[in-house]
Amino acid sequence: MYVAVKGGERAIRNAHALLADRRRGNRDTPELTTAQIDEQLALAVDRVMSEGSLYDRGIAALAIKQARGDLIEAIFLVRAYRTTLPRFGFAEPIDTAAMTLSRRVSATYKDLPGGQVLGPTFDYSHRLIDFGLETEDAPAPTAPAATAASDAQGPSPRVTDLIARDDLIERELAPRPGAPVSDITRDALAFPAARDARLQNLARGDEGFLLSLAYSTQRGYGRTHPFVGEIRFGEAAVEMFIDDLGFAVSIGDIALTECQMVNQFTGGDGRPARFTRGYGLAFGQSERKAMSMALVDRALRADEFGEEHKGPAQDEEFVLSHSDNVQATGFVEHLKLPHYVDFQAELALLRQLRRDGGAVAEAAE
């Protein structure tokens, strides 16, 4: 008699043991340390922190190790850890104009206060495989003497603030101290979403998804005529207002990439013409993500500016409902869970349909 074997505890235990074994790989190869991941796969750590919504390099590095380098799996691990952490409150808005800059480029001005700082970038590297990295005893690279503009960093106002001084770009909303801030991890997203909720969603959103959407706006599916006003990467202080003290104190510095896009101007009907904005912000050095986010943020403002809808990047429900890779990967991958019962129901119907109308179907062939 056939006995339906449906799985069970031993199978799961063995699968986990196999996974642990494969994760470690050949025991003769030294085990990867989280410090190595943090230092030498720093951009992977940055991405996992951004999309995991948790600024903790150690946790992110450990998650990458545990996930065998699968970054979405690592992001998932970080999210599931983050959601259990207590919440003390909200930080004060970060002052990115006061960042200690490692990199700062503007595509709109050749030179500007604070200057252009190329910093550590792949931008002008030739993509030739460096076989010198293959050996472990290669000579250590030396950093240039003056590594960062921060050695003598003068004031580096944000480019959008410079443009705003001439009233040529839409004004930023005035800060509203004490106003409630959306938190998409504590409230279900509702549509239409406020811009703070939207930016949170995009900040956690999958880099690949946002990249493709951003790209689609450049190819005509919701054009926004973007200029990179500025990309800056560096460290900014996080301050928190402490009620007992009556003032804000710094609780640490975090590395951030900020992208301010300057876009298609609006105006007319008596209102002066002004450029519009798209905004991107990510943990660590995550330029592709910050730029994509800024483009998509601007595309999603189509209704605000009365622009015609021409592409999916302008469709708020479409974008915000599908940006989260932890949700997406879960739902796509759940298809490998058993669906015997539903499939059986479909089989039964199909057989019934063929019994009822088999002759019709065959005649039509």
Added chain:
Amino acid sequence: MSTRAYNFAYLDEQTKRMIRRAILKAIAIPGYQVPFASREMPMPYGWGTGGVQVTASILGPDDVLKVIDQGADDTTNAVSIRAFFVRTAGVRTTTDTSEATIIQTRHRVPETPLSEGQILVYQVPIPEPLRYLEPRETETRTMHALGEYGVMHVKLYEDISRHGHIATTYAYPARVAGRYIMDPSPIPKFDNPKLDDCPALQLFGAGREKRIYAIPPHTRVVPLDFEDHPFERTKFDSACALCGATDSYLDEVVTDDAGGRLFVCSDTDYCEKRQAAKRKDAAE
């Protein structure tokens, strides 16, 4: 992993309170999808995070938990979820449908009738019954608010005109308490009649979609149909090869590559109980 770092049943008490408020609202408005601030859980979306959050929020130390997937207690995901609650809550578990106080399920309603005091927690992938007809949440919420369910009947009518039958075999939509149309989760339509006037409380959790809805005990749940095309329960031509049941939902098992087929109960507890009873009869 040390489980001491986590609260009873994983979720912190504040989160449980938030979820319980959503559950209470869902019970007060049968069939209405209540948004809630779904948390990331340590298993992926699509694996039952909604059901797990609902169970975690209502579970007490004295509860007896049963977890099934495809009707079976021994499917890998059912085993995994049961192990999760044993580890994080230390509750007693069972495979016996009658003994359980809380039953978490994916895709089935147990064959053994439920009783008062029991809670059936469904894992829900897409809570919105209108979703495949209208992808936009803004639209579907309005349609529910206005009770505008015409498209649903049009879809069923199109099935009939094309196939001669309503071609929905699982996740068959039903009207709850004469008001909201709900998706019963992807249970086979065979199970739909069990939802009606059920003495147990039925809770539905959709984690990724951040929705909870409910059917309070003894609520009218009517599958959508037409007077001349009434709702029909799936019928099987065969009986269970293990216990001989003719009244249960059957899984088809492929036994060889020459067209060999076998049908067995999808509800393993039901099947095993019947087999045990048969053995007892034979021994007597």
